[in-house]
Amino acid sequence: xxxxxxxxxxxxxxxxxxxxxxxxxxxxxxxxxxxxxxxxxxxxxxxxxxxxxxxxxxxxxxxxxxxxxxxxxxxxxxxxxxxxxxxxxxxxxxxxxxxxxxxxxxxxxxxxxxxxxxxxxxxxxxxxxxxxxxxxxxxxxxxxxxxxxxxxxxxxxxxxxxxxxxxxxxxxxxxxxxxxxxxxxxxxxxxxxxxxxxxxxxxxxxxxxxxxxxxxxxxxxxxxxxxxxxxxxxxxxxxxxxxxxxxxxx
Numbered sequence: 001x002x003x004x005x006x007x008x009x010x011x012x013x014x015x016x017x018x019x020x021x022x023x024x025x026x027x028x029x030x031x032x033x034x035x036x037x038x039x040x041x042x043x044x045x046x047x048x049x050x051x052x053x054x055x056x057x058x059x060x061x062x063x064x065x066x067x068x069x070x071x072x073x074x075x076x077x078x079x080x081x082x083x084x085x086x087x088x089x090x091x092x093x094x095x096x097x098x099x100x101x102x103x104x105x106x107x108x109x110x111x112x113x114x115x116x117x118x119x120x121x122x123x124x125x126x127x128x129x130x131x132x133x134x135x136x137x138x139x140x141x142x143x144x145x146x147x148x149x150x151x152x153x154x155x156x157x158x159x160x161x162x163x164x165x166x167x168x169x170x171x172x173x174x175x176x177x178x179x180x181x182x183x184x185x186x187x188x189x190x191x192x193x194x195x196x197x198x199x200x201x202x203x204x205x206x207x208x209x210x211x212x213x214x215x216x217x218x219x220x221x222x223x224x225x226x227x228x229x230x231x232x233x234x235x236x237x238x239x240x241x242x243x244x245x246x247x248x249x250x
Contacts, residue, residue, distance in 0.1 A: 005227075005228075006046065006109055006110065006225070007045040007227055007229070008046040008047065008048055008105070008221065008222065008227055008228075008229050008230075009045045009046070009229075009230045009231075009240065009244075010048045010050060010218045010221075010229060010230065010232065011047060011048070011049050011232050011237035011238075011240070011241060012050045012214060012231065012232065012233050012234060012237060013049055013234055013237055013238070014052065015051070015053075015054070016052070016053065017053070017054060018053050018054070018058070018081070018083055018094065019083065021049065021051055021053070022083075022085065024049065024241070025049065025104060025170040026170065027245055028047050028049075028104040028170070028244075029104055029165060029168050029170045031044070031244065031245055032044060032046070032104060032106045032168045033165065033168050036106060036108065036166070036168075037166070044244075045230075046104060046105040046106060046109075047104045047241075047244070048101060048102065048103040048104065048105075048221065049101070049102040049104070050100070050101055050102075050214055050217070050218075051100050052096060052097075052098060052100065053094040053095060053096075053098070053100060054079070054081075054095065054096070055078060055079055055080035055081070055093070055094075055095040055096070055180075056080060056081045056082070056083060056093070056094050056095065057075075057080060057081070057082045057083070057092070057093050057094075057183075057186070057187055058082075058083050058084075058085045058087075058092055058094065059082070059083070059084050059085065059090070059091045060085060060086075060087045060088050060089040060090055060161055061085070061086055061087070062088060062089070062090070063089065063090035064090060064091075066188075067090055067091045067187055068082065068091055068186070068187055069185075069186050069188065070186040070187075078186065080095075080183065080186070085171075087161040087162055087163045087170075088161050088162060088163065089161030091187045092159045092161065092174060093174075093183050093184055093186075093187060094174055095179060095180060095183055096178075096179070096180060097177055097179040097199065098174050098175060098176055098177060098179050099174070099175045099177055099210065099213060099214060099217065100172070100173070100174045100175075101172045101173045101174075101175070101217065102170060102171060103121070103169055103172050103221075104168065104170055105168065105225075106167060106168050107164070107167040107168070107169060108166075108167045108168075110225060112167055114162070114164060117162070117164075117169065118143055118160060118162065119138075120224050120225065121160055121162075121173055122138055122143070122144070122145050122160070123220075123224050124224050125157075125173060125175055125217075126138075127216075127220040127223070127224070128175075128213060128216045128217050129145070129157070129200065131216045132204065132208065132213070132216075133204070134147070134200055134203055134204055135147075136148075136157055139154055139195075142156075142195075143160050143161075144156055144157075144158050144159050144160045145157055145158035145160075145175075146195075147198055147203055154195050155195065155196050155197060156195060156196070156197045156198070157176050157197070157198050157199065157200065158173055158174065158176065159174045160172065160173045160174075175200075175217075176198065176199035176200065177199060177201060177208055177210060178200070178201045178207070178208065178210075179199045181198070184197045200213070215231075218231050
């Protein structure tokens with residue numbers, strides 16, 4: 001763990017359409033980049049958005065279109081949209097029952113190592129799941145977090161994909177808490193054909209409190225990254241973000 005004086009503000013935004021969330025990430029990333037490139041950089045805090053999206057499939061810049069198995073009409077019938085985005089990785093699904101986290105972090109103020117950053121994101125989720133008596137692990141065939149009770153039966157519980165510009169990150173992770181897993185049948189998740197997906201509730205066979213899980217994610221994030229944290233709820237988060245960006249409301 002790194003010991004430093006950095007601070008991250010966790011903005012719990014609730015339900016949010018995908019593309020506005022993407023634009024907000026881009027604004028936050030630009031804010032941190034512009035600040036550190038200025039003649040008089042300010043000690044701006046890092047930001048992490050915690051959101052839930054309506055059903056959407058996103059394809060990373062290195063992804064394969066063939067991994068979307070549904071046509072336009074099938075997407076419409078499922079109430080889902082499809083968006084090509086600028087992160088790494090292949091295709092994934094976001095929807096109700098997921099906690100999607102978008103850390104906007106200036107890694108220059110921690111360490112300049114993308115591999116380490118991804119491992120640290122995985123560690124946050126591993127510790128969070130452990131708090132709910134769910135044992136999860138890394139998997140050598142793909143980034144993310146998996147339930148690995150037996151060889152060949154690994155089930156992905158958290159997908160990850162990021163973009164980094166000038167060492168400032170965006171995009172992040174999607175943790176399946178109570179996800180409607182039927183939507184995953186419409187894609188080849190992350191391009192991996194021989195493994196399945198799961199959720200925390202499916203593995204534990206009980207209902208979970210989303211807010212309690214978000215609380216643990218925030219706590220473990222500050223532990224793993226060795227920084228202080230502040231948590232803001234939806235309305236307060238929106239007001240704070242508008243001030244942070246010094247722009248009109250998103």
